[in-house]
Amino acid sequence: MADELTEAGxxxxxxxxxxxxxxxxxxxxxxxxxxxxxxxxxxxxxLVSLFNGRDGEWLAETGAVSKRGVxxxxxxxxxxxxxxxxxxxxxxxxxxxxxxxxxxxxxxLGAVRLQxxxxxxxxxxxxxxxRLLANAVEAAEQSERLDVPEIGAPLTLEKLLAxxxxxxxxxxxxxxxxxxxxxxxxxERESSPAAILTGPEGGFDPTERALLRAQVFxxxxxxxxxxxxxxxxxxxxxxxxxxxxxxxx
Amino acid sequence: MADELTEAGxxxxxxxxxxxxxxxxxxxxxxxxxxxxxxxxxxxxxLVSLFNGRDGEWLAETGAVSKRGVxxxxxxxxxxxxxxxxxxxxxxxxxxxxxxxxxxxxxxLGAVRLQxxxxxxxxxxxxxxxRLLANAVEAAEQSERLDVPEIGAPLTLEKLLAxxxxxxxxxxxxxxxxxxxxxxxxxERESSPAAILTGPEGGFDPTERALLRAQVFxxxxxxxxxxxxxxxxxxxxxxxxxxxxxxxx
Numbered sequence: 001m002a003d004e005l006t007e008a009g010x011x012x013x014x015x016x017x018x019x020x021x022x023x024x025x026x027x028x029x030x031x032x033x034x035x036x037x038x039x040x041x042x043x044x045x046x047l048v049s050l051f052n053g054r055d056g057e058w059l060a061e062t063g064a065v066s067k068r069g070v071x072x073x074x075x076x077x078x079x080x081x082x083x084x085x086x087x088x089x090x091x092x093x094x095x096x097x098x099x100x101x102x103x104x105x106x107x108x109l110g111a112v113r114l115q116x117x118x119x120x121x122x123x124x125x126x127x128x129x130x131r132l133l134a135n136a137v138e139a140a141e142q143s144e145r146l147d148v149p150e151i152g153a154p155l156t157l158e159k160l161l162a163x164x165x166x167x168x169x170x171x172x173x174x175x176x177x178x179x180x181x182x183x184x185x186x187x188e189r190e191s192s193p194a195a196i197l198t199g200p201e202g203g204f205d206p207t208e209r210a211l212l213r214a215q216v217f218x219x220x221x222x223x224x225x226x227x228x229x230x231x232x233x234x235x236x237x238x239x240x241x242x243x244x245x246x247x248x249x
Numbered sequence: 250m251a252d253e254l255t256e257a258g259x260x261x262x263x264x265x266x267x268x269x270x271x272x273x274x275x276x277x278x279x280x281x282x283x284x285x286x287x288x289x290x291x292x293x294x295x296l297v298s299l300f301n302g303r304d305g306e307w308l309a310e311t312g313a314v315s316k317r318g319v320x321x322x323x324x325x326x327x328x329x330x331x332x333x334x335x336x337x338x339x340x341x342x343x344x345x346x347x348x349x350x351x352x353x354x355x356x357x358l359g360a361v362r363l364q365x366x367x368x369x370x371x372x373x374x375x376x377x378x379x380r381l382l383a384n385a386v387e388a389a390e391q392s393e394r395l396d397v398p399e400i401g402a403p404l405t406l407e408k409l410l411a412x413x414x415x416x417x418x419x420x421x422x423x424x425x426x427x428x429x430x431x432x433x434x435x436x437e438r439e440s441s442p443a444a445i446l447t448g449p450e451g452g453f454d455p456t457e458r459a460l461l462r463a464q465v466f467x468x469x470x471x472x473x474x475x476x477x478x479x480x481x482x483x484x485x486x487x488x489x490x491x492x493x494x495x496x497x498x
Contacts, residue, residue, distance in 0.1 A: 101350065104478075105478075105481050105484075108475055108476075108477050108478060108481045109475075109477075109481065109485065110473070110475055142476065142478070143475045143476045143477065143478075144474075144475060144476045145475055181492065181497050181498055182492060182497070183432075183489075183492030183493055183497065183498070184498065222497070223488075223492075223497060224359070224491055224495070224496055224497035225393075225496055225497075226357055226358075226359055226392045226393060226394055227357075227391065227392045227393045228357050228358075228392065229353075229354075229357060229391075229392075232354050232357045232358065232484070235354075235481070235484055235485070235488070236358065236484070236487075236488035236491075236492075237488075238485075239472075239484070239485035239486075239488045239489055240432075240488055240489055240492045242473055242485075243430065243431060243432035243472075243485075243489045243492075243493075244432055244492075246473070247473055247474055248430050248431070248432065248471070248472060248473035248474075249430055249432070249433065
């Protein structure tokens with residue numbers, strides 16, 4: 001009889017690119033095959049869950065394990081692909097470890113797109129998009145999401161604003177001045193589709209703040225009287241949005 | 250003329266135990282003296298900010314720097330000690346790195362007490378209270394708090410509940426079942442003083458969930474349909490509470 005492979009938090013879940021459906025055969029990537037066989041010690045007949053962001057979640061059976069890898073057979077759908085709240089996170093890249101953490105947490109908190117933006121005070125000059133995606137995939141697998149957030153190609157703030165989709169409200173976490181509390185703003189108006197914008201360690205400079213405030217689709221918001229690190233601000237704002245306007249209601 | 254020493258986020262701020270007041274002389278601990286002199290390269294006459302959780306924030310001048318350390322003289326108060334939202338975080342200890350992160354973030358998010366609690370599925374068996382406190386102090390210094398959260402001595406869940414102050418509502422982040430969303434619960438009732446309770450990596454066991462739900466001061470709450478890691482759940486709940494019931498309003 002088939003065994004269900006389990007991790008600490010539940011069954012092993014893997015994100016795959018292939019189409020999923022009854023009888024579909026799915027070959028794993030080298031990294032996933034290694035994880036499944038050598039880390040989780042899967043054997044032929046073991047059951048795992050698969051998702052691809054399109055076809056819901058499928059229970060699949062591990063086929064024969066060889067040196068060349070492993071193929072899984074889809075048995076049945078266990079969850080249907082449903083709508084998800086339409087929330088983006090636009091963030092100035094920060095140092096490596098906090099950035100990994102930010103991507104993992106933003107994925108758990110349900111952001112559907114993670115968009116790096118370069119600002120004047122951004123210290124980090126290069127972004128490893130593969131690393132961002134790997135963190136997002138791992139967090140999606142563990143959080144039981146049925147999709148993986150898209151990782152946007154990095155843009156400068158000016159370019160981002162020039163090509164911004166006008167119907168998507170951009171909540172700009174503004175440390176200085178007269179911005180209103182995020183929870184209060186969300187209680188008053190329709191706030192989806194939406195995006196949260198957070199700056200780098202040193203915040204936005206005055207020119208950037210003025211530019212942001214001049215956009216009709218931008219609402220400056222505050223996250224209280226204490227100074228939050230860039231990653232804390234992003235996570236706090238995502239949580240408040242999900243609580244007020246997303247699927248935590 | 251006195252120079253103001255600045256860190257990335259602003260002036261150097263140090264948490265000290267001593268009383269602060271006009272003319273008060275404050276000797277730094279060995280670690281703080283090292284940081285100020287060797288990391289921040291302070292010289293006599295440089296200005297730093299001090300706070301102790303009681304007397305507000307004070308501008309102080311660095312005295313003569315010697316091998317034996319340094320003494321600071323308080324010049325004037327720059328911020329008065331005010332009331333802060335009365336929010337605790339009760340958390341099952343998690344692995345070292347996420348635990349460091351949790352303490353830092355919870356401090357930025359304004360928790361006034363961090364209370365470790367041992368549950369049946371808690372894997373971590375020892376808590377380094379000095380390390381928790383050091384993380385809390387550093388985060389308080391950087392977040393411009395005027396106080397440092399208290400670190401409670403670890404308790405079992407049963408002991409914690411037996412000695413719980415009945416007027417403090419305990420929001421229990423419950424992964425399973427019929428709990429209502431935290432933001433919705435907070436919108437309906439007076440919710441201060443309050444505490445957020447989060448479990449270990451594997452969650453609470455059924456006996457614990459039943460025990461918690463049997464307490465009149467406990468309200469089970471949900472944080473949405475995705476599975477959050479223990480530290481993410483804690484930070485999300487603290488942010489939502491501050492946004493709805495704390496000082497982010």
